[in-house]
Amino acid sequence: MGERILMKGNEAIGEAAIKAGCKYFFGYPITPQNELPEYMSRRLPKEDGVFLQAESEVAAINMVYGAAGSGARVMTSSSSPGISLKMEGISYIAGAELPCVIVNIVRGGPGLGGIQPAQSDYFQATKGGAHGDYRLVVLAPSSIQEAVDLVQEAFEIADFYRNPVMVLGDGMIGQMMEPVEFRAPQKRDLQPKDWATDGCKGRKPNVINSLWLQPEKLEEHNWKLFKKYEEIKKNEVKYETIQMEDAEFALVAYGTTSRICFSALETLRAEGYKVGLIRPITIWPFPEAAINQAADQVKGFLAVEMSTGQMVEDVRLSVEGKAPVHFYGRTGGMVPSPNEIVDQVKAVLGGGK
Amino acid sequence: MKQEVIMAGFGGQGVMSMGMLLAYAGMMEGKEVSWMPSYGPEMRGGTANCTVIVSDKRIASPITPSPDTSIVMNLPSLDKFSSMIKPGGVLIINSSLIEKDTNRTDIEVIKVPCNEIANELGNSRVANMVALGAYLQKTGILPLESIVKAMKKVFAGKEHLIPLNETALQRGAAVVK
Numbered sequence: 001m002g003e004r005i006l007m008k009g010n011e012a013i014g015e016a017a018i019k020a021g022c023k024y025f026f027g028y029p030i031t032p033q034n035e036l037p038e039y040m041s042r043r044l045p046k047e048d049g050v051f052l053q054a055e056s057e058v059a060a061i062n063m064v065y066g067a068a069g070s071g072a073r074v075m076t077s078s079s080s081p082g083i084s085l086k087m088e089g090i091s092y093i094a095g096a097e098l099p100c101v102i103v104n105i106v107r108g109g110p111g112l113g114g115i116q117p118a119q120s121d122y123f124q125a126t127k128g129g130a131h132g133d134y135r136l137v138v139l140a141p142s143s144i145q146e147a148v149d150l151v152q153e154a155f156e157i158a159d160f161y162r163n164p165v166m167v168l169g170d171g172m173i174g175q176m177m178e179p180v181e182f183r184a185p186q187k188r189d190l191q192p193k194d195w196a197t198d199g200c201k202g203r204k205p206n207v208i209n210s211l212w213l214q215p216e217k218l219e220e221h222n223w224k225l226f227k228k229y230e231e232i233k234k235n236e237v238k239y240e241t242i243q244m245e246d247a248e249f250a251l252v253a254y255g256t257t258s259r260i261c262f263s264a265l266e267t268l269r270a271e272g273y274k275v276g277l278i279r280p281i282t283i284w285p286f287p288e289a290a291i292n293q294a295a296d297q298v299k300g301f302l303a304v305e306m307s308t309g310q311m312v313e314d315v316r317l318s319v320e321g322k323a324p325v326h327f328y329g330r331t332g333g334m335v336p337s338p339n340e341i342v343d344q345v346k347a348v349l350g351g352g353k
Numbered sequence: 354m355k356q357e358v359i360m361a362g363f364g365g366q367g368v369m370s371m372g373m374l375l376a377y378a379g380m381m382e383g384k385e386v387s388w389m390p391s392y393g394p395e396m397r398g399g400t401a402n403c404t405v406i407v408s409d410k411r412i413a414s415p416i417t418p419s420p421d422t423s424i425v426m427n428l429p430s431l432d433k434f435s436s437m438i439k440p441g442g443v444l445i446i447n448s449s450l451i452e453k454d455t456n457r458t459d460i461e462v463i464k465v466p467c468n469e470i471a472n473e474l475g476n477s478r479v480a481n482m483v484a485l486g487a488y489l490q491k492t493g494i495l496p497l498e499s500i501v502k503a504m505k506k507v508f509a510g511k512e513h514l515i516p517l518n519e520t521a522l523q524r525g526a527a528v529v530k
């Protein structure tokens with residue numbers, strides 16, 4: 001076991017990336033994720049890496065495109081409005097099948113919005129915020145330790161599938177300090193990056209591109225991507241269930257909101273309400289089967305989010321009408337309190353335990 | 354065992370570092386801890402606060418609508434955070450800067466002249482440690498020594514500050530004894 005150290009989420013994410021072999025970071029400042037590029041600017045030069053503050057988010061994501069194309073482990077981070085600017089590049093990277101890690105420490109929107117924590121980028125992250133038939137693998141940590149573990153895994157997933165992976169936190173994950181321990185990440189059996197544009201002396205040149213003018217060829221490429229996404233859906237779903245064994249009602253929440261739900265759950269359990277919690281860790285792929293199965297057991301669901309209701313749509317799709325799905329949200333940077341969630345559950349259950 | 358505390362004051366009064374030391378010490382004692390700062394367009398002289406939770410179990414929400422304790426270092430913080438405290442909880446008031454009383458009758462109020470004590474020690478910047486000493490003595494959540502151990506980590510390169518901070522902790526604790 002390594003030593004437990006107290007770290008701020010943004011810094012811990014940076015260190016985790018370096019421990020996972022990330023050598024390149026390109027970004028542009030935005031609150032509430034600034035400690036992350038700041039940390040990388042301090043650390044990467046000591047690791048023979050490169051930190052570069054680009055002139056804009058658009059430049060930064062295209063630098064990521066280039067570094068990923070040359071076969072390097074590379075990361076960028078931003079917060080909501082900055083991620084919107086990166087969307088074009090993300091689509092190109094997905095189209096060209098390049099691995100990289102993108103961190104979004106979400107703040108309230110739309111537009112410039114605010115700087116306090118939010119989860120209102122769920123649609124953008126999971127439903128393809130940019131153009132074209134593509135998917136990001138999206139990991140949603142709920143603690144600093146989990147952020148560290150997932151960032152390290154994100155690089156492995158990205159390389160394994162040659163696909164961009166997004167780590168979706170929020171202002172709380174970015175700003176909070178918790179003890180973390182850096183464990184050796186689980187290594188996957190990775191193929192050599194023989195597609196990389198890293199100098200073609202003695203071999204045929206590699207071409208990295210996302211342009212397919214022949215519709216037949218592009219369709220073929222789209223179906224190839226689709227198959228890859230199906231494979232990811234089969235293999236990479238992650239979620240946690242808390243006290244679901246005897247639950248008659250289920251809360252569904254991800255990220256920091258899931259922890260507030262956990263507080264609410266403890267209160268409700270103490271009062272005799274048989275409530276459980278399903279916490280998606282991957283929000284794409286979404287734990288559809290786990291929620292569908294729970295729908296046979298519980299009387300209903302309450303999705304809780306820091307948005308006006310985005311993940312709740314995936315919960316409804318997963319439940320397939322087998323049980324009612326309710327929603328409670330706070331948004332714009334407001335964080336729900338455990339008591340609000342307790343009251344919502346009681347209101348839904350009409351006082352019946 | 355679970356203790357939730359909100360620490361609040363002017364920017365520059367050291368409320369963030371007071372919370373960080375508590376979290377660090379809790380971690381070194383093998384507890385689960387979380388430290389959640391207010392963040393935003395804050396400036397010198399504005400208000401800052403952090404929520405620290407120290408627990409034997411996995412910490413659910415890192416923020417709390419009803420802390421066990423609030424430590425308020427200035428008047429705006431008293432107004433904002435005294436109403437949140439759990440019934441039966443503790444309010445620690447920096448009486449050097451706050452003359453006003455709280456209207457809560459269902460909590461225990463401890464007045465600590467943090468700045469006066471700190472000034473007696475020759476450095477007004479240790480007022481935060483005086484408050485932390487009083488908090489530790491009152492709640493018994495961690496021994497004073499564990500904070501001193503944490504200082505050795507947190508003040509790396511500035512070890513000469515430790516004796517003064519340790520004395521400030523003890524003086525704060527003595528107010529409660």
